[in-house]
Amino acid sequence: MLGLAGGTAGLAGLAAVGGLAVGRSTAPDPGLTAERRVYPFTGAHQAGIVTPQQERVHLAAFDVTTTDRAALVALLQRWTTLAARLTQGLLAGPDGFASGPYDAPPDDTGEAADLPASGLTITVGFGRSLFLGADRATDRFGLASRLPDGLIELPHFPGDDLDPARSDGDLLVQACADDPQVAVHAVRALSRAAFGTARVRWTQLGYGRTSATTTAQSTPRNLFGFKDGTANIKAEEPDALADHVWVQPGDGSVAAAWLTGGTYLVGRRIRMTIETWDRTSLREQETVIGRTKREGAPLSGGGEHTAPDLTATGTDGAPLIDPDSHVHLAHPSSNHGARMLRRGYTFTDGNDALGRLDAGLYFLAYVRDPRVDYVPVQDALARHDRMNEYIRHTASALFAIPPGVPDVAPDGSLRGAYLGSTLLA
Amino acid sequence: MLGLAGGTAGLAGLAAVGGLAVGRSTAPDPGLTAERRVYPFTGAHQAGIVTPQQERVHLAAFDVTTTDRAALVALLQRWTTLAARLTQGLLAGPDGFASGPYDAPPDDTGEAADLPASGLTITVGFGRSLFLGADRATDRFGLASRLPDGLIELPHFPGDDLDPARSDGDLLVQACADDPQVAVHAVRALSRAAFGTARVRWTQLGYGRTSATTTAQSTPRNLFGFKDGTANIKAEEPDALADHVWVQPGDGSVAAAWLTGGTYLVGRRIRMTIETWDRTSLREQETVIGRTKREGAPLSGGGEHTAPDLTATGTDGAPLIDPDSHVHLAHPSSNHGARMLRRGYTFTDGNDALGRLDAGLYFLAYVRDPRVDYVPVQDALARHDRMNEYIRHTASALFAIPPGVPDVAPDGSLRGAYLGSTLLA
Numbered sequence: 001m002l003g004l005a006g007g008t009a010g011l012a013g014l015a016a017v018g019g020l021a022v023g024r025s026t027a028p029d030p031g032l033t034a035e036r037r038v039y040p041f042t043g044a045h046q047a048g049i050v051t052p053q054q055e056r057v058h059l060a061a062f063d064v065t066t067t068d069r070a071a072l073v074a075l076l077q078r079w080t081t082l083a084a085r086l087t088q089g090l091l092a093g094p095d096g097f098a099s100g101p102y103d104a105p106p107d108d109t110g111e112a113a114d115l116p117a118s119g120l121t122i123t124v125g126f127g128r129s130l131f132l133g134a135d136r137a138t139d140r141f142g143l144a145s146r147l148p149d150g151l152i153e154l155p156h157f158p159g160d161d162l163d164p165a166r167s168d169g170d171l172l173v174q175a176c177a178d179d180p181q182v183a184v185h186a187v188r189a190l191s192r193a194a195f196g197t198a199r200v201r202w203t204q205l206g207y208g209r210t211s212a213t214t215t216a217q218s219t220p221r222n223l224f225g226f227k228d229g230t231a232n233i234k235a236e237e238p239d240a241l242a243d244h245v246w247v248q249p250g251d252g253s254v255a256a257a258w259l260t261g262g263t264y265l266v267g268r269r270i271r272m273t274i275e276t277w278d279r280t281s282l283r284e285q286e287t288v289i290g291r292t293k294r295e296g297a298p299l300s301g302g303g304e305h306t307a308p309d310l311t312a313t314g315t316d317g318a319p320l321i322d323p324d325s326h327v328h329l330a331h332p333s334s335n336h337g338a339r340m341l342r343r344g345y346t347f348t349d350g351n352d353a354l355g356r357l358d359a360g361l362y363f364l365a366y367v368r369d370p371r372v373d374y375v376p377v378q379d380a381l382a383r384h385d386r387m388n389e390y391i392r393h394t395a396s397a398l399f400a401i402p403p404g405v406p407d408v409a410p411d412g413s414l415r416g417a418y419l420g421s422t423l424l425a
Numbered sequence: 426m427l428g429l430a431g432g433t434a435g436l437a438g439l440a441a442v443g444g445l446a447v448g449r450s451t452a453p454d455p456g457l458t459a460e461r462r463v464y465p466f467t468g469a470h471q472a473g474i475v476t477p478q479q480e481r482v483h484l485a486a487f488d489v490t491t492t493d494r495a496a497l498v499a500l501l502q503r504w505t506t507l508a509a510r511l512t513q514g515l516l517a518g519p520d521g522f523a524s525g526p527y528d529a530p531p532d533d534t535g536e537a538a539d540l541p542a543s544g545l546t547i548t549v550g551f552g553r554s555l556f557l558g559a560d561r562a563t564d565r566f567g568l569a570s571r572l573p574d575g576l577i578e579l580p581h582f583p584g585d586d587l588d589p590a591r592s593d594g595d596l597l598v599q600a601c602a603d604d605p606q607v608a609v610h611a612v613r614a615l616s617r618a619a620f621g622t623a624r625v626r627w628t629q630l631g632y633g634r635t636s637a638t639t640t641a642q643s644t645p646r647n648l649f650g651f652k653d654g655t656a657n658i659k660a661e662e663p664d665a666l667a668d669h670v671w672v673q674p675g676d677g678s679v680a681a682a683w684l685t686g687g688t689y690l691v692g693r694r695i696r697m698t699i700e701t702w703d704r705t706s707l708r709e710q711e712t713v714i715g716r717t718k719r720e721g722a723p724l725s726g727g728g729e730h731t732a733p734d735l736t737a738t739g740t741d742g743a744p745l746i747d748p749d750s751h752v753h754l755a756h757p758s759s760n761h762g763a764r765m766l767r768r769g770y771t772f773t774d775g776n777d778a779l780g781r782l783d784a785g786l787y788f789l790a791y792v793r794d795p796r797v798d799y800v801p802v803q804d805a806l807a808r809h810d811r812m813n814e815y816i817r818h819t820a821s822a823l824f825a826i827p828p829g830v831p832d833v834a835p836d837g838s839l840r841g842a843y844l845g846s847t848l849l850a
Contacts, residue, residue, distance in 0.1 A: 058773075063780075097650055098719035103706045109699075110650025110718060111771075114643055165778075180632045184648075184773050188782065192703055200780035205773060207605045218539055223609075225522055225535025274534075278617055281528045293535060294523035346536075348483075348609050348630060349775070353590075355487075355625035357613065 035178060037119035041084040043404040044261055045246065046419075048121030049341065049366050050235040054176040057206045057345045058183040059267070059362070060191065061169030061397065062198040064130065067140045069424070071197050076420045078193045079124060079173075080405055083186075083419070084412035089117035092189045094411065109192070112185035118177040122186055124419045125172035125265050125399030128153060134170075146423060148259045148400045149252035150369045154266075157382035159393065166269060166395035169201040174265070174364075180205070202395070204269065206345025206362045219296060219304065222361055223272050223346055224390070226289050227296035230304055231331075233341045244339040244373055245366050258422035261403030263366045266340075266374050269347070269395035272360035277390045288386040290327030298327060310334070326387045329380050338373045340365035360391065370398060460603060462544035466509040468829040469686055470671065471844070473546035474766065474791050475660040479601040482631045482770045483608040484692065484787070485616065486594030486822065487623040489555065492565045494849070496622050501845045503618045504549060504598075505830055508611075508844070509837035514542035517614045519836065534617070537610035543602040547611055549844045550597040550690050550824030553578060559595075571848060573684045573825045574677035575794045579691075582807035584818065591694060591820035594626040599690070599789075605630070627820070629694065631770025631787045644721060644729065647786055648697050648771055649815070651714050652721035655729055656756075658766045669764040669798055670791050683847035686828030688791045691765075691799050694772070694820035697785035702815045713811040715752030723752060735759070751812045754805050763798045765790035785816065795823060 039047050064072060082092055091097055093107025100106060131147040133140055175186040184205075191200055208220060222228040233240045242248065247259045277285070282293060290308065291298055298308035300320045308327050312320045321328050332339050343366065348359040367373035382388070402422060407415045418425075464472050489497060507517055516522055518532025525531060556572040558565055600611040609630075616625055633645060647653040658665045667673065672684045702710070707718060715733065716723055723733035725745045733752050737745045746753050757764050768791065773784040792798035807813070827847060832840045843850075 060776075098707065098717070100707070102708045105704055106650075106707050106710075106718070108650075109648075109703055111646045111648050113650065113719075114646060180773075181646075181771065184784070188699065188703075191780075191782070192700075195700075200776045200782070203775045203782070205775070221536045221539060223534075223536050225531075225533075225538065274613065275617075275620075278534055278613075279530055282523065282525070282531050283527045285531075292523070293531070294538075346606065348605075350628045350630070351485075351625045355616075357616070357625070357628070359609070 035116045035118045037178065038089060038117045039087060039119060039121050041087045041122075041405070042407055044406070045263075045404045046121075046123045046401060047087065047404070048123035048174055048176050049245070049263060049343075049401070050241065051119075051121050051176070052235070053208055053343055054119045054121070054183075055178045055208060056176065056180045056183045057204075057208070057362070057364075058175045058180075058187045059204040059206075060173045060175075060187045061127070061201045061203075062171040062173070062191075062194060063134070063201045064140070064170045064198045066197050069141045072141055073418075073424050075194055075197045076124070076424065077414060077418045079122075079190055080408065080414060080418040081412040082189055082193055083122035083124070084405075084408045086186050086189060087117060087120045087122055088412075090412070092192075109185065109188055111188075112179075112182050115179055115182055115185075118179035118182040120175065120177040120182050120186060122190070123172075123174040123176075123265075123401060125174070125401045126151075126420065126423070127169050127172065127397070127399050129168060130170040141424075143423070146255045146258065148247075148256040148264075150247075150264050150371055151398065151400045152371060152375075154370070154396055154398055155375065155379070157378055157393070159382055159388055160396070161392050161394055162396050163394055166202045166204075168397055169399075171198060172265065172267075172397065172399040180207075204267075204347060204362055204395075206347045208345040223274060223359055224277060224285070224289070226285075226291065226293055227304065228344070228361070229342060230291075230296055233339055240339060241341070244368050245341045247368055251369065259400055259402060260422075263368065263401045264370050265397070265399045265401050266363070266365045266367060266370055267395075267397035267399075268363040268378075268393050270361045270363050271358065271392045271394045273356070273390050273392065274359060275356050280390075287322050288325060288390070290321045290325030299325075322386065324384045324386045326381070326385055329385050330377060335377045335380065338377050340367045340373050340377075366401070460541045460543050462603065463514060463542045464512060464544060464546050466512045466547075466830070467832055469831070470688075470829045471546075471548045471826060472512065472829070473548035473599055473601050474670070474688060474768070474826070475666065476544075476546050476601070477660070478633055478768055479544045479546070479608075480603045480633060481601065481605045481608045482629075482633070482787070482789075483600045483605075483612045484629040484631075485598045485600075485612045486552070486626045486628075487596040487598070487616075487619060488559070488626045489565070489595045489623045491622050494566045497566055498843075498845075498849050500619055500622045501549070501849065502839060502843045504547075504615055505833065505839060505843040506837040507614055507618055508547035508549070509830075509833045511611050511614060512542060512545045512547055513837075515837070517617075534610065534613055536613075537604075537607050540604055540607050540610075543604035543607040545600065545602040545607050545611060547615070548597075548599040548601075548690075548826060550599070550826045551576075551845065551848070552594050552597065552822070552824050554593060555595040566849075568848070571680045571683065573672075573681040573689075575672075575689050575796055576823065576825045577796060577800075579795070579821055579823055580800065580804070582803055582818070584807055584813055585821070586817050586819055587821050588819055591627045591629075593822055594824075596623060597690065597692075597822065597824045605632075629692075629772060629787055629820075631772045633770040648699060648784055649702060649710070649714070651710075651716065651718055652729065653769070653786070654767060655716075655721055658764055665764060666766070669793050670766045672793055676794065684825055684827060685847075688793065688826045689795050689799075690822070690824045690826050691788070691790045691792060691795055692820075692822035692824075693788040693803075693818050695786045695788050696783065696817045696819045698781070698815050698817065699784060700781050705815075712747050713750060713815070715746045715750030724750075747811065749809045749811045751806070751810055754810050755802060760802045760805065763802050765792045765798050765802075791826070
């Protein structure tokens with residue numbers, strides 16, 4: 001499935017690789033600093049999914065404000081060119097940020113003009129409301145019959161406390177980079193290109209693997225102080241990616257075959273009630289998670305990367321890993337083998353009126369079918385997870401992520417395909 | 426004034442330097458990566474002021490919830506020990522994040538346990554309401570007579586659109602680091618130590634010099650796409666720091682002599698109306714700023730670091746730098762020589778209900794006397810700056826920053842002095 005042999009391009013990468021239908025690179029030259037990494041834009045799949053997780057994310061969901069299908073197509077075409085340019089370290093347009101007609105706005109806003117590509121990836125998705133309208137009955141663009149089977153309305157899970165204004169949307173942009181200003185610049189450029197066609201519904205910033213953890217190849221810690229991501233699907237597991245991430249030929253209805261090679265993105269804003277957590281004992285914390293805090297080792301023994309033994313019992317006959325611990329409930333063996341490619345980021349959005357930090361995990365997971373790989377797992381967690389005492393899901397999103405764009409010109413001009421062209425062309 | 430020769434300590438830095446009354450280091454070994462930088466905690470001045478600007482800031486203002494002066498002193502003592510430990514790469518307490526009694530909460534919350542100090546500095550300040558009460562008439566701690574002369578109530582400037590919930594406060598913590606998780610961890614640790622004594626009033630995150638710009642020593646760009654900070658006071662200008670940053674012996678009343686060696690911090694949350702800016706011409710943008718967008722050169726000619734010639738005129742006799750441009754109005758020669766040590770950060774706080782980015786500059790400036798070095802400048806800007814069409818001040822803060830702590834033990838234990846002891850001891 002993956003072009004695992006693909007390397008990274010230099011800063012002039014688009015010129016070098018733009019004409020080639022290269023696969024998604026997942027293995028950048030480890031000698032490159034984070035700022036110098038450039039991931040190819042073109043490929044069978046969109047970048048930003050199996051790409052090694054960058055340090056920052058800026059998510060932006062948009063609502064389309066037109067009913068003109070041609071305008072939607074034109075927007076996706078503009079976004080494709082912009083994404084191709086920005087990810088390769090180019091500015092938003094050929095005149096840059098400080099050239100061109102003096103009495104016109106510059107092509108580029110300029111705040112990232114001195115910054116390298118910083119591993120930027122831009123990933124675009126389609127929400128259920130793009131197909132059905134926000135009222136679930138307005139087929140604005142003639143797309144209702146092509147709604148992907150997995151692009152369901154997520155059920156209300158026990159404990160959900162969702163803010164509609166921070167949930168869902170017609171379109172999603174996920175911009176990931178190792179520099180926050182580069183990610184923010186990308187969202188701003190795409191927002192600017194959407195003027196008159198779509199407007200921002202919600203945005204979310206997050207940070208994750210920091211420089212230090214990236215260098216050390218250690219698993220980063222979340223705001224509970226625990227390592228997070230130990231048992232994730234890895235880019236080097238092509239069978240797992242085929243089974244659990246990429247939509248396969250024959251998945252779903254014929255009318256939804258346009259999503260083949262794509263995937264689904266589940267987003268959940270999970271606020272952590274940190275002040276409460278911080279007053280609990282180390283025993284409670286490890287019991288809730290099912291792992292040790294220091295090493296991240298399962299409480300059944302071994303090291304961080306030892307598989308949890310959910311049946312192991314202690315001398316008192318009680319299970320070493322609590323059946324209602326997060327590790328037990330989220331484990332594939334508890335969920336008919338369901339797995340996800342997780343790509344979550346920590347967020348810190350100031351504080352609430354009571355002075356408590358509004359912080360937690362923005363959970364992002366890519367799955368082949370949310371009905372199989374996400375809903376049952378979250379349903380079990382929402383009902384039984386001991387962690388629920390310390391978290392609250394405050395926003396939710398589900399997007400179909402179309403396949404990648406196989407080819408663009410070196411300057412980002414289209415050569416036929418664009419993001420979503422399998423659906424809209 | 427400055428211990429410019431001071432180097433940086435290793436990760437075991439506290440043990441090495443804790444017993445020495447070292448000056449503030451302003452010149453880290455350039456061979457160190459950002460993550461490995463450790464700035465001394467002790468010194469005549471607090472760190473985080475002339476310290477080279479780190480990549481991230483997390484500001485947190487607190488309101489004291491007790492009227493017990495001893496509890497306030499105890500809080501500042503705990504904060505001193507925590508700041509001394511965390512800035513040197515130690516965890517919040519001796520038992521760390523995953524040791525100690527199994528049935529007690531760990532000393533440290535753990536999310537930064539694998540991360541180095543990352544250049545962390547923690548700077549603490551006192552707001553006017555600490556002295557006078559939020560009602561300006563409640564001398565809770567017997568401090569009213571010791572109110573520093575410069576800790577005024579800032580005037581309402583034309584155009585101010587301030588949110589009281591995001592402004593002011595009794596205490597301020599400025600945590601700066603090259604890793605966001607390290608800065609957030611510091612604020613969390615100090616918030617936790619404040620439980621029962623003070624609670625968070627507002628917080629603000631920002632990012633600034635990114636890895637790439639730090640390496641290249643180039644001036645970073647703000648969200649207007651212009652270089653920001655070209656004409657700042659530099660740590661290598663001891664006369665300017667004495668004249669415009671550090672409170673000098675004899676400044677103000679005798680009762681406020683405790684602030685000698687300290688300074689004042691002015692904070693202004695300046696939202697940029699980016700969408701409007703992005704639709705203006707390059708001509709308008711350069712006229713508003715008074716500099717070129719690409720180089721940051723003054724429109725009177727030369728390069729980025731050429732002094733602006735405010736009197737230069739073009740062939741048409743009109744001034745090359747517009748009299749109402751930002752550069753003209755903010756220039757020391759337009760303000761009786763007023764200067765500030767600026768330390769601002771870009772912020773991106775999601776979007777508003779209209780889908781516009783809630784983003785801009787969190788202006789931070791350290792000044793010897795806000796009445797001399799800040800108020801007149803801001804008054805002129807608020808009345809005349811052409812930039813006002815594209816910005817809005819949405820929050821404001823002014824804090825007195827006490828002098829540094831000359832000495833602590835290697836484990837952060839106090840040796841008499843603490844943050845604020847010149848006021849409270």
